[in-house]
Amino acid sequence: MGKELSTCRRRQKRKTLLLGNLYWKLGMIEYFQSEDINKDGYVTIEEMVENTKPFLDHCDATPLKMETLENAVRLFWGEVGLVPGKRIGRRRFLRGLSELGRLEVQREHRGMPTLHNKVANALFDIIDANNNNQLTEIEIGNWMAACGLDRGEAGILLQEADRKQKGFITREELIESEFCSFFHPEKCMVQLGIRVVKEV
Numbered sequence: 786m787g788k789e790l791s792t793c794r795r796r797q798k799r800k801t802l803l804l805g806n807l808y809w810k811l812g813m814i815e816y817f818q819s820e821d822i823n824k825d826g827y828v829t830i831e832e833m834v835e836n837t838k839p840f841l842d843h844c845d846a847t848p849l850k851m852e853t854l855e856n857a858v859r860l861f862w863g864e865v866g867l868v869p870g871k872r873i874g875r876r877r878f879l880r881g882l883s884e885l886g887r888l889e890v891q892r893e894h895r896g897m898p899t900l901h902n903k904v905a906n907a908l909f910d911i912i913d914a915n916n917n918n919q920l921t922e923i924e925i926g927n928w929m930a931a932c933g934l935d936r937g938e939a940g941i942l943l944q945e946a947d948r949k950q951k952g953f954i955t956r957e958e959l960i961e962s963e964f965c966s967f968f969h970p971e972k973c974m975v976q977l978g979i980r981v982v983k984e985v
């Protein structure tokens with residue numbers, strides 16, 4: 786009986802965690818694979834930091850901007866369990882990120898700064914090469930190229946985030962869409978036009 790109760794509680798808890806969301810899980814598995822540079826099935830904080838290096842050339846980022854991003858990345862992923870010299874596998878990665886997501890959403894609700902906010906702000910500053918607080922299609926293209934993506938699709942990304950059709954993305958828009966893709970998959974689905982059915 787006690788065992789059944791604890792299994793039931795575990796299931797209940799799982800439902801409220803991001804891990805229970807298939808859409809989120811698939812996205813994060815893809816993310817895990819892209820961060821695993823040496824393809825050994827584990828990620829390390831060193832790999833996470835290494836993956837930010839292409840910004841230096843593609844986005845013409847200053848050393849100070851790069852340092853700010855690295856510090857934010859170390860803080861954020863440290864909470865997931867990625868500390869120097871440690872490697873974690875896919876399951877632990879997803880569990881840690883799901884747990885961090887729970888705490889981050891709580892912080893967001895209380896109006897407290899999130900760790901993700903630090904990363905997204907640092908990222909925005911890097912993409913915004915001319916420091917005018919607006920991300921243009923060219924700047925977004927440079928960022929995509931740094932991430933190994935097709936810069937030709939920058940226009941599509943711009944359209945998705947720039948809902949008022951201003952021709953650029955603001956800091957708030959980038960942070961919102963980034964936070965959403967990490968920790969609010971249900972909001973992302975709504976944006977993509979997928980109806981979210983509330984679990985009862």
Ligand SMILES: [Ca+2]
Nearest residue numbers: 821823825827
């Ligand atoms: Ca690896």
Ligand SMILES: [Ca+2]
Nearest residue numbers: 913915917919
């Ligand atoms: Ca700019």
